[in-house]
Amino acid sequence: MPEEISPEVLAFATEIGSSGLVTVAGGRTQWTVGGSPLEGVREVTAPSGIWAYEPEEMTVRCGAGTTLQELSAALSKYGQMVPFDLSPSATVGGALAVGRSGYRRLRYGHIRDFVLQVRHIDHKGQVVSAGGPTVKNVSGYDLCRLMVGSLGKLGCLAEVTLRCLPIPQTSKWLTGRQDPFDVFAKLYRPSAILWDGDQVWVCLEGVSSDVEAQSDLLDLEETAVPPRLPDRGRMSLAPKALKTFDRPSGNWVAEVGVGVVHMEQPNADPAISNINLSLMRELENRLDPGGRFNPGRKVLSE
Amino acid sequence: MQKSLQDNLFSDLQTLLGERARDGDFELGLYGKDGSVLEGRPSIVCLPQSTSEVQEIVKICRRYDTPFLARGSGTGLAGGAVPIGEPVIIATAKMNKILEVDLDNRIAWVEPGVLNLDLSNELLPLGFHFAPDPSSQQVCSIGGNVANNSGGPHCLAYGVTSAHIAALEVVLPDGQIAQFGDLTADGAGYDLRGLFVGSEGTMGITTRIAVRLTQNPPEVRTLLLDFADVRDGAAAVSAIIAAGLIPAALEMMDKRAIEIVEAFVNAGYPTEADAVLLVELDGLPGGVEYGVELVRSVATRHHVGNVRVAADEKERALLWKGRKNAFGAVARIKPDYYLHDTVVPRGKLVEVLEKVYRIADAHDLIAINVFHAGDGNLHPILAFDSSEKGVLERVHAAGRAIVTASIEAGGVLSGEHGIGLEKRDYMGMLFSAHDMATQDLVREAFDPDGFANPLKVLPTGSRCSDSFGQHVPDGAWV
Amino acid sequence: MKKTPFDLAIPVEDISSCVSCGLCLPHCPTYRATQEESASPRGRIALMRQAQRDSSIDDAFVGFMDSCIQCRGCETACPAAVPFGSMMEKTREALATQTSYQPRWRRFGYSFLGKPRLLRLGSIGLAVLQRLRMVPRRLPLPKLPFVQKALIDSGSDVWLYTGCIMDAWMRETHLSAQRVIESTGAGVKFPLKGASCCGALHVHAGLAPEARALAKKTMASFPGEAPILVDSAGCGAQLKAYGELVGTEEAEVFSRRVMDVHEWLAERLEQLPTTQEPRPKVVVQDPCHLRHVQKAHESVHQVLEQYVDLIHLNDDGLCCGAGGAYATFHPEVAKEVRERKLSLIRSVEAEEVASANPGCLLHLQAGGVRVRHPLEIIDGLLTRES
C-alpha cells in the first residue's frame, strides 16, 4: 500500500505522456547549464505549491515547480529554512536538477542531502517514487541522490520532500584582508568563507555570543552583504587545490573549504573516466531509452 | 555447485590468496551469519588484503559463474551479509588500514575494513572525527557503513553516512575498478557515489573510501531526562525540535530498556521512570548553553522528573555506554531478539509506540524500545526464546504488523539497517511495482547478471535478472 | 578434514546467550591480531555451538579453540553477559579428556608447577644457563637468582599468597608486597608448607582434575580466617574461583577470603605512608585477570596514584598477549598482540610500566620496555626515602 500520489503529480504525468521530446522549465535561472534544449522540444512546467508542511517534523513536501521564494516564505513563518542560497525565482526542482549548492555549503552540506523523497515522471509517463517522507530512510536504492544533478535527463521531477533547518538566531558577514586558509583553520563550522584572491568574506551563524566570540578570532570588519558571485563559469576543485590553483582571468570568488570557484569566464566540464562514462550511459539508456528528456542538454559531454 | 567446479574455483582462489582462501567446514559456518537472525552458507571464504586481490577474486568468480558477497564486520541487522545461494564471501576485515589523513581537504582515505570507532579514535588528537556513529561503532566497518548508509545517534544533527562520503574506489561486479566521486566540490556527471552508498553490496565492492572529517565540537553536554509517562517523553521530543533546536543526539528508552541497561552498566539510569531521553548538545559554548536551557524548559512543560546533566567526560561516557549496549543487553532477559528498524514522523511516535506494545502483547512477546527519537527512528526489540515452540512464527507476524503500523503512520521500512534479506519482501509495502522495477533498472546498470550479493534488497518478482533464481530458502529464517 | 566424535556439554542457556552482535570483536586480542572470525569470541562460540550440534570436531576446531588467550576481555565487552570463560574452560576440558589436545609432555610440564622443590631446582639450572648466555634474551625470563632470600612471617593479620613460578623467579616482588603491607601496620604471614601452584594454568589447559587437586592442597595451607592477599592477578582470579572449581562450601568460604593485594590496600589508603619523593610518570597496564575477571583493576590505580602520576592506556584493557602459558605455546600471535600494546605504551611519555601480574610483566619486559610490579615501584619510592 504505497502512499497515494497527489492529483497534481498525476496530471503532470499525463501532460508528459509516453512519447515525444520534453523539457521541464523551472525559473530559467540556470537554464544554460549543460547546454540549451533543442529547438521545438515541448516545454512543460512542473506543478507548484507547498503540499504538506509540518514544522514540528521539519519536513516540507512541495511541487517541483515551487519557487524558492515561495518555499522560504512558507518556511520562515515558522523560523525554518532550506539553505539553497540561489535566486529566489529558481524552482526547487530546477535547483535540484542542476544540483549546485549555495555558498553556505561549508556548514550545511550539499543540497542533495536535504532531499528525502522524490517523485519523478519517467519516460513511460509513469510516476516513480523514491526515498521516503521521513527525515531518515534507507529503504531501497537511493534514486534521490541520483536525481540531484541529473539535469532532468533521467526523468522529470514532479514532487520533492525536503528536510528543513531552524533559521540561525544570528547571522553575520565579516570582510577584510586575511589569509582565507588561516581563517578556515581558526573557526568552528563557519557557514561560508568566500575569497576573491584579495578580499575574504566570512559568514558566521549561531547564537550571538558564539558569533561574537568567533568573530573576535578574526581580523575582519562587519559588512552587510556577501559579494556578488560571478555566474558565467564555475570550477570545482578539491578544497586544498585553492591554495595553488591557476587563477582564472576576470573576477572570481572561491568557496574556501569547499572548492567551488565562481567565475566570469565560462569553462569546460571536468572529464569523466571511461568506466564511469559507460555506467552513466547505461543509466541514461535504461531510464530514458528513447532519449525523450531534455535533448540537447548534456550531463555527459562527448 | 558441482563438486569438481567448486574444487577448481577453490584451487584458483587458493593460488591467488594462499591460506587466505578457506573452505573448511567449521569456518564456512562462521561466515553464514551476521548480526541478524538469518543464516545461510557460503561456498568459500576469501580474506583479501588489497584492491587488486578483490578484483582478482571477482574475476575468478565470474569465470566460474559464481556469485559473490562482500562482508565487513558482520554486524548488519537485515541479513545483508548473509550468503544465499552459496556465494563466495569476500571479507574485508583484513583491509583495515587508514591510508591517509588529509586535513587540508578534511578527508581521510581508508580501507573498507577499518572499524568506525578506530577511525574516530585515531582522529581524536587531530580534533576531528567521522560523524556517523552507529551503536555498533566499536565493531562495524566503514565499508559496511557505506553499504548500508548507516546512521547513529549523532546523525540527527550531522546527517547519515551518505553525507560524509566524498569518494569511493569500487570493484564493479564485472571486475573493473572505478572511482565514484572525488575530492572536488561537485564531481562530474551523475552521482554514482550517492547511488552506491546504501546499495548493500549489490553494485560492487568498495575497496577504498574517502570519508569526510567533522570538527570535534569545542563543547559537549549530555542530559538525561526522565519521565513518569512515556507519552510525555515522546511529546517532549517533538517539542524540542519544534522549538528550533537540533540536538546532536536525541535518544529515547522505555521502561524495560532502562531496567535492562541499568543492570548492565550501572550508570544510575532511573529504573522507576517510564521513559528517559538522552539528549546531547554540542558546538560552541553559547549555543550549547542556550540549548541546555531550552531543553530544560521544554521538558519542564512536559512534566519531566529529573534533569541530570553529566558532570564530566566519564559520566557522559557512562550514559552513552548504556545506550550503545542496549541491544545486546536484551539477551539478559531472553536468549534471542529480533530488532526492527522503522521510521515514523516524530509526531506519531506515541501512537506507534502504543501500537507496538499492543502488537507484542497480542503475540505474547516482550517489546523493548530504545531508539533514535529525534528522527523518529524506532527500534522495537522483540525478545524471545527460540527454543519455545512456534515462537518464530509469532515473531515474524509481530514484526510484519509493526512494519505495517509504521508505514500506515506515514513512515518507512528502514531508517538505517537497510533492507537486505530481511525486508526485501516488505518493499512492496512502501513502493509500487513500477517503483521497484525502476530501482532494479538502476541496479542492473551496475550488475546486469546479478552476481553481486544476489537476492538482496529487491523482492524476487521485481527483478528481471535473478540468474541465481532461488527464493529465500525457508531455512534462512532461523 | 577428518571429523572425530566429540561430546561437548555446555548448558543451552549459556551457549544460546550469544546474539552474535559482534560487540566483543574489537576487545578480543586474537581477533585484533588476525581479523578472523574464527579467532573471535563470537566465532568461537559459534564453533562450540556447531560442535555441540554435530557432536564432532576436526583439527581446525581444535586450533581455533587453542588460539584463545582466555583473557576474557570479551566478557567485559559483552552486553549479553555471555559466560565465555566458563564455556571455553568446558571446551578445553572436553578436548583434554577426549582428544590428544594435551599430549603427555605438556601434562608433564604442567605437573611441574605443583612441585615447588623441582621448580626451584629447574630455576637454578636456568639461572646457570642464563649466566652462560645460553638462554635467548627474547624469552620472557627475568634475571633468575641463584640463592633466594627467605620469606619471614611478621604477624598474622593477613596471608600473602606466594604461588609457583612467581615464587621461584620473582620472590623480590613478594618481599616488596610484604613491606608495603607492613607499612600500613599489618603483620604478614606466608603460607604453610604444601601451598604451591593455584592451578590457573591447568584450568586454562583443560586439566581441571589436576587443578582441583592443587586447589585442595592450597586451601589447606591457609588455615584460619585472615584475608589471603595475592600479588599476582592470574593467581588471584583462580583462587577466587575455587568455589566453582571445587564446588564445596569450604572452597566457597576460602574464595571469599581472597583479595588482590591492591584491593586490600585501596581500603587502607590513609594508612599508607607518604613520601617526599618526586612522583614518577608511570603507565599502568591492567592485567586481564584483574580487569576482566576480578574487576579489581581500579584498586591498583588508586594505590599507585598515591605515589605516581598515572597514565592510562586508551584500549579498554585489551590483553597484552601473555596469557599464562599462551606466549610459550603461541609465540607469534602473542608477539603480535603485544606489539599493539607496546606501540600504545611507546606513544605516551612514561618512565616505566606498572603491571600487577607477573606473566604480563615478563611478557612486556621481553618486548623491551621497563616494567615493574606496582608494589615494587611503591616499595622503591618508600625505601629510597628512608
Ligand SMILES: Cc1cc2nc3c(=O)[nH]c(=O)nc-3n(C[C@H](O)[C@H](O)[C@H](O)COP(=O)(O)OP(=O)(O)OC[C@H]3O[C@@H](n4cnc5c(N)ncnc54)[C@H](O)[C@@H]3O)c2cc1C
Ligand atoms: C548492537 C548493534 C547495534 C547497531 N546499531 C546500529 C545503528 O545505530 N545504526 C545503524 O545504522 N546500524 C546499526 N547496526 C547495524 C550495523 O552495525 C550497520 O549496518 C553496519 O554499518 C554494518 O557494518 P558491517 O561492517 O558489520 O557490515 P556487514 O554486516 O558485514 O555488511 C553489511 C552490508 O554491507 C555490505 N558490505 C560490507 N562491506 C562492503 C564493501 N566493502 N563494499 C560493498 N558492500 C559491503 C554487505 O554485503 C552487506 O550487505 C547495529 C548492529 C548491532 C549488532
Ligand code: SF4
Ligand atoms: S578470552 Fe580473550 S582471546 Fe579468548 S575469545 Fe575472549 S577476548 Fe578473545
Ligand code: SF4
Ligand atoms: S559474545 Fe556477547 S558481545 Fe560477543 S557476539 Fe556474543 S552477545 Fe555479542
